[in-house]
Amino acid sequence: MSHDNPRQEQEIKYSEGLEQGLYEELLPEIQKLPTIEVAEILMELSEEGFLEVFPLFTREQQAQIFSDLGFDLQYLLFDHLDPWQFAGIFEEVLSEVRADFFQEISREEQIQLLPYLIKSVRKDVIELSKYPPETAGGIMSTDFATVLESMSTTEAIAKVRSDAPSKKMVYYIYVVDNNMAMKGFITLKDLIMAEPHQKVGDILKSEFVYAGIEDDRETVAMQIEKYDLVAIPVLNQKNQLVGIVTHDEAIEIMRAEHVEDMEQFMGLAKSDEEADYLDDPVKKHYSKRIIWLASLAVLSVFSGIIVQQYEDMLAQVLILTLFMPMMTATGGNTGSQAATVVITALSVGQITLKNWLQIIFKESRVGMLLGMSLGVLTYINVLIIGSQSEAPLDYTLFYVAMVVGIAMTIQVFSATLIGACLPLFVKRLGGDPTVAASPAITTFVDITGLIIYFGTATLFFTII
Amino acid sequence: MSHDNPRQEQEIKYSEGLEQGLYEELLPEIQKLPTIEVAEILMELSEEGFLEVFPLFTREQQAQIFSDLGFDLQYLLFDHLDPWQFAGIFEEVLSEVRADFFQEISREEQIQLLPYLIKSVRKDVIELSKYPPETAGGIMSTDFATVLESMSTTEAIAKVRSDAPSKKMVYYIYVVDNNMAMKGFITLKDLIMAEPHQKVGDILKSEFVYAGIEDDRETVAMQIEKYDLVAIPVLNQKNQLVGIVTHDEAIEIMRAEHVEDMEQFMGLAKSDEEADYLDDPVKKHYSKRIIWLASLAVLSVFSGIIVQQYEDMLAQVLILTLFMPMMTATGGNTGSQAATVVITALSVGQITLKNWLQIIFKESRVGMLLGMSLGVLTYINVLIIGSQSEAPLDYTLFYVAMVVGIAMTIQVFSATLIGACLPLFVKRLGGDPTVAASPAITTFVDITGLIIYFGTATLFFTII
Structure with a gap:
């Protein structure tokens, strides 16, 4: 700017x-x-x-x-x-x-x-x-203008004129009956355009979009977005007009949800108070972050246990340790990517749970292609790094590279599927799919990756 | 809903x-x-x-x-x-x-x-x-109503009435001179409220927010948000009114930027066309994802090379292999978290590059606390897993646990700092800090983590 x-x-x-x-x-x-x-x-x-x-x-x-x-x-x-x-x-x-x-x-x-x-x-x-702050009732305003269906447009303009100084939002004027039940709305533009002899009822738009007072605020924002509204009326159970939510409120909600998504995505604990990076004390930052980190660290005990099962093999084929970090890292990246794609597509409404079979089918094919590409890349990597290492007894470096490459292909394929399915699974259980994002997936895929890696190795190094 | x-x-x-x-x-x-x-x-x-x-x-x-x-x-x-x-x-x-x-x-x-x-x-x-689509000019509309300063409010209403059927946005009416240079604006509400004898000039708001025609569309959306506008005028270099950007456009931009952030965050290649999960062919999904994955896989060659340097030590203290995955995974989680916190705080404007010293100081303290907590946790983890393994010659399991715990403390501390600084660094170079997110950080921290791990181990296992 x-x-x-x-x-x-x-x-x-x-x-x-x-x-x-x-x-x-x-x-x-x-x-x-x-x-x-x-x-x-x-x-x-x-x-x-x-x-x-x-x-x-x-x-x-x-x-x-x-x-x-x-x-x-x-x-x-x-x-x-x-x-x-x-x-x-x-x-x-x-x-x-x-x-x-x-x-x-x-x-x-x-x-x-x-x-x-x-x-x-x-x-x-x-x-x-x-009303709780995350509902339509909690964010709505009561500053709106109303007119009756039976008024002439001239009367309506007079009513809006006398009401308006105290009302922020007069671009939509809501038409109600004597019990505040909403009949429809007119825009201020309609009113200006109308001929003086017309009645409000003549120019009334009786089909309208509204929010229920207990609707989630994000849903309300999405409706304002979908219908390009300046404001949306909020009705109670008796269909009475009790408030409106305006477009600027919708933008604020979307901004808040964006931050929330990003944070949740990286396993930061939700807090009720508003966060401010510089003002928040170290203790608050710490407690916001430690929960996930500690939980994931505890989970990673499993990766230790798995490696332990193969200690004897590692002792004999020590070269395998070189590629453990590569195996887990690539799996984590692949899985997080797939999860991001699915979570984003879910959140913008391109897919729903009903598409699960299509999603799995698509991800299988993408995962297969990714797996094969990265398998070949790994084969080359192993040849480069391995040339400096002692090859294990009985096996050529080419054979080791092939085994590691195959393990990588399987790991990438399965990480893609895990990354895509976990968010769907969480959503199916009624949770927010965003929790199944990067850190959770990475930890999960680390463990499956090690099983795949050592499983493949056991197969190839004992058969011969 | x-x-x-x-x-x-x-x-x-x-x-x-x-x-x-x-x-x-x-x-x-x-x-x-x-x-x-x-x-x-x-x-x-x-x-x-x-x-x-x-x-x-x-x-x-x-x-x-x-x-x-x-x-x-x-x-x-x-x-x-x-x-x-x-x-x-x-x-x-x-x-x-x-x-x-x-x-x-x-x-x-x-x-x-x-x-x-x-x-x-x-x-x-x-x-x-x-105009390019990412600028104010590329998203603006030319459907707006204008009046002259010298008009009476009655004349202005008549002008708006005759213009309005073809104009979508008449809630703000722009006041221009004969050369279309913008003098200010009035709202439709002001016009309705005004007395018939008043001139447009009397109720004109001459202080107004506007966007330049080449401004970035995200900046424009942020202004609409900040000032709670229904629309923002777009001026060219000669201060002539050439268009407006409306609030619904702002919401769309924010939604698009949100998706872009999330995707970039997980290393998905940007594409010019709009993506649709189900409609896009497998090939497009594949090419969107492979670039980052392959680059990161190539980078992970370094982790292999590092492990290789310590092959001899691993052969003697094989128990160390058990905790390699834990070390890299926890580092990756910590670093990604810190990066997310910093990127989010940057994007909502809570911090700027000027605060870099404060940020590093804050992250150092948070990192220290996190490192000590996770170090203790790791000490316990090692005791649990290690009890099933053969302890290396000459060292007790408690000693091994202490070494691994210390390495974890250093790793978490440094990963926090790397995660916080990398986005700042990218921004300093003029890039988008979001690219320094999860996958990049994880890969980076994997490598530093292995160096820290084996470095610490070398120190403690050779001194005694």
Whole structure:
């Protein structure tokens, strides 16, 4: 972005200026910026500076800035402002942000805040805080505009005009009956386009996509994506319109799921709190990582036990030890790759569990090709490395290379199948296929690889 | 989603019904559905069925359905419809979809299509097709509404009303001068809220976020995310408004980048064409995967060479072979984890290259803790497995366990640092840090791990 760095530099300049108390010069400039940038500027200030500058904005700006602050600074305001003043700002804040803040503070603090709020906001906050954050109810907003089917379009525009200052999302206007049961929707564009004599019912879109209040937030985001929506209505069991989830919320969800996927993929423990690389203490990093590592290390006892079974053979054909790391590493890479391909195809909906037979068939053929290629490559590798080693009694190096190459072919073939099937298997059991990713697969394939390697070797080195 | 499966079942029912020719009963129902669902229904039909049903929709519906079809079916229409008829539909299609289709067809086919298009569309298609698909220009749409600063709000509403049927995005209305230089924007909501006597200039937001025409598409998506925009304007070098990128495009970009990250993460070759798991032939899967696997297999020659240097020691202290797989596997897991943590923190912007010293310091401490924990665990592992093996001459099993445990501590510590630093290093060189992910790290750490293992062993088994 050509103009991002100048913007960031400007933000830093403003922060420094404010800290020095240059309010009169800077505030008129800063007030023109998008509120996310104002929030970024304020976040750079000292606590005292922040508490001094924040009240200089208008009530409306304060409410918008509040939405873009982290919980720490939101709490600082809650803690230091006069309760009436805080409540006044809080009432103007977006409903979903209010609910998030309310869920974060303690029960005592909730009770302390509630009496200062006007009744409608009090009800709204309590209602929205009821839903778990991973559901549609937990992320929805109650800032939407409604009209009745029987209104004329002129009446509807008047209703939206009178409602809108308090509503963020007026691009879709929801049509409800007197019990808030949703009948359909119209867009603000439809309303502008309509002739004055038309009724809302005439331009109403009665086929609409909606989310249930208990739907998983990822499903909700996927619907917003599929139908290219600016917002999706959320209905309760009685088909009453209780909220909306907006497109920006969908992007945030997808971003969060992306990070979660990547982390889970590498065996990092999930944590409820939000992570921040630099701020999190070493202890938190440690505990997030050790669980998987330790479990996998315990599992790798098996690889030791397997090698142990073949100690006698290794003592005689010591050259075999040279290729153990190659065998396990290539298997791990192959298996992780196959797992990634299958997990990605599952997550973007290209395949489902129903396709399992096709998947296995396809992976078998891919695995066969990969196995043969890597088998040949290994044959050559062994000849190169082995030429420096003592060949075992009775066997030529070519024979050893052939045996190791065959073992590699089998290992790659089986690792491909294991990598592809394990995620399907986990999903079949109702789990998240992502857990069957790289570290799990690598450990699993290490063990099967050693069995294959020594099994093949036993076959070829005792028959002759 | 409680209501997704019924919808899918309904789609299948409709497809089957259409295939049987039940147009009269089904079409009125189908025409009420969102066009993405209509497209899904049509995609299930045979080619003949599709070509028979498609013309039964209105021109406007045809244009919308066209946007949601894959290229194959779009091309089928291009190939089979009368050119005038196709051009008529094509002119109604969203500008970015038109440009994408135009870029996909051959030069001859482009020349064949152009004469049938009206002049404004012809110019638009040629203009939009000029930009590479990974830039703002390549994904932007030219369907936006503009007004002049000097207009009254009443005039502006009239202008939007007359423009809007052909414009998809009227929620933001862009304010330009006579040379199309962008002065600011107003929202449709502002316009509805404004008093009739106000001028556009009075409610204009002159501070706005925009993208440059050559900006990377991921940067554009991140801006839409950061500022919670419904659309972002795209300006050329002369600050003229040339297009907009909408929020649904941002979601698509993020989804695509997610898949790309995951795939790159596991060493899958990038391909220009879109991948589809089931449709792609085995050969394509194979060639996508073999490159990395073969490169890594070649690299693993080094692990063989290292083991070779210590063949004599292994012959005497054969018990050491038992713990080689454990050593490389745990190192690989630790390194991949550290890399994932750093790559994720980089990609969500929690850290930048400037923090490198802090990162190394933090990872050193985390690595130390992890190393000590896993060292102790390994000590116990060795005692358990080793009790079944012959202890080497002169050394007790406790001594062997201690040596292996110490090697593991060093290996985990160094793997953590390697995993954390490699992505930073790649980024420093201007590359994408994601390439320094799992497979590369594993292979790297395998090699250093064997050096550490045998190095430590040499130290302890020769000193005594």
